Amino acid sequence: MEREITVVAEDKLFAFCSTMLRMAGMPDADASYAAHCLVQTNLWGTDSHGVIRLPSYIKRLQNGAINPKPTVKVLREVGAVARLHGDDGHGYIVAHKAMAKAISLAMVHGLGLATVRNSNHFGAAGLFAREAAEKNMIGIAMSNVYANMVAPGSRHAVIGNNPIAFAVPIPGMRPFVLDFCLSKVALGKLLVAKDKGEKIPLDWAVDEDGNPTDDPEKGIAGAMLPMAGHKGYGLALVVEMFTGMFSGGAILDAIKGMVANPDEPGETSHTMIAINPLTIMDEDEWEARTHALHAKLKETPMLAGHTIVFPGEPEDAAEIQRRRSGIPVPAATIATLNALAEPFGVRLEI
Numbered sequence: 001m002e003r004e005i006t007v008v009a010e011d012k013l014f015a016f017c018s019t020m021l022r023m024a025g026m027p028d029a030d031a032s033y034a035a036h037c038l039v040q041t042n043l044w045g046t047d048s049h050g051v052i053r054l055p056s057y058i059k060r061l062q063n064g065a066i067n068p069k070p071t072v073k074v075l076r077e078v079g080a081v082a083r084l085h086g087d088d089g090h091g092y093i094v095a096h097k098a099m100a101k102a103i104s105l106a107m108v109h110g111l112g113l114a115t116v117r118n119s120n121h122f123g124a125a126g127l128f129a130r131e132a133a134e135k136n137m138i139g140i141a142m143s144n145v146y147a148n149m150v151a152p153g154s155r156h157a158v159i160g161n162n163p164i165a166f167a168v169p170i171p172g173m174r175p176f177v178l179d180f181c182l183s184k185v186a187l188g189k190l191l192v193a194k195d196k197g198e199k200i201p202l203d204w205a206v207d208e209d210g211n212p213t214d215d216p217e218k219g220i221a222g223a224m225l226p227m228a229g230h231k232g233y234g235l236a237l238v239v240e241m242f243t244g245m246f247s248g249g250a251i252l253d254a255i256k257g258m259v260a261n262p263d264e265p266g267e268t269s270h271t272m273i274a275i276n277p278l279t280i281m282d283e284d285e286w287e288a289r290t291h292a293l294h295a296k297l298k299e300t301p302m303l304a305g306h307t308i309v310f311p312g313e314p315e316d317a318a319e320i321q322r323r324r325s326g327i328p329v330p331a332a333t334i335a336t337l338n339a340l341a342e343p344f345g346v347r348l349e350i
Helices: 010-023 028-043 051-063 091-109 126-133 187-196 216-221 230-247 283-298 313-325 331-344
Strands: 005-008 073-078 081-085 111-119 138-143 164-170 173-180 268-275 327-330
Touching: 005 010, 005 331, 010 028, 010 051, 010 327, 010 331, 028 051, 028 091, 028 126, 028 313, 028 327, 051 187, 051 331, 081 091, 091 111, 091 126, 091 138, 091 268, 111 230, 126 138, 126 164, 126 173, 126 268, 138 230, 164 283, 173 283, 173 313, 187 216, 187 327, 187 331, 230 268, 327 331
Parallel strands: 081 111
Antiparallel strands: 005 327, 073 081, 111 268, 138 164, 138 268, 164 173
């Protein structure tokens, strides 16, 4: 049976998140940015990476697993490539600084790549790819995560469902944005299903014995299944090489999970890439070609009841609707948030 859903205004959710993050030790600017990331993700309809993640973040800030005031520094920089250290900071903050570095390198070289180690969970990869698109650059953001996904036929998790996102600016239009993890669905969808009291499809996750399960709690304790079988597993390895291997950070089972290792830094790695298309193409040509691509796709003949989707459109539509009517949050999630906030004398206003 589905459980109660409460609709919360965007500004109230932001105020609550930013206050809680400040009380957990983050500087004002970082707390506001992290709160923006949480609420923005909910606005896009990606509830698996929204405020449902706040309790874990707060607990990890309090117990020292996340450094609330990291000094993110450049370890080495050669030409268009830089290698950074995240100082065990919140993944939002570390990834944001890494993408800012990639963008600054791209402004000089036409392309910039910044890889960073010693970070933590960074939420939705699309947050950072979009930051490049806002600067009229193509953005690519990726991260490795703790081993939470099986390989085809393996009994236990061997690799993370490593997320990757692409954002391409289109002059005068919202950007193309493709953001996905390499499991069938994100682990956060199991967290949402658990809070809603729903079962999950059998092709989402396996239990601790490697058997498919429709129970989200058993799936959380077990492992995720890769998207597209061996293809999803193979792409996860590609991301692992571009992040943990390239940055000199932790890889595979050396990465710590927020559930299994709540008191330890995640040691995740991220890689951010920014590409300035105007280094090889003038602005008028870029605009004409991106608009032509969009228009041609939209002219595709479709079966009855179907509409072709340009990546990024569902999130943009959800944002418009949720800014107007509010953000739906499971009552169980609100109860968890308020229980967490009670010692601080804070409450989420509905």
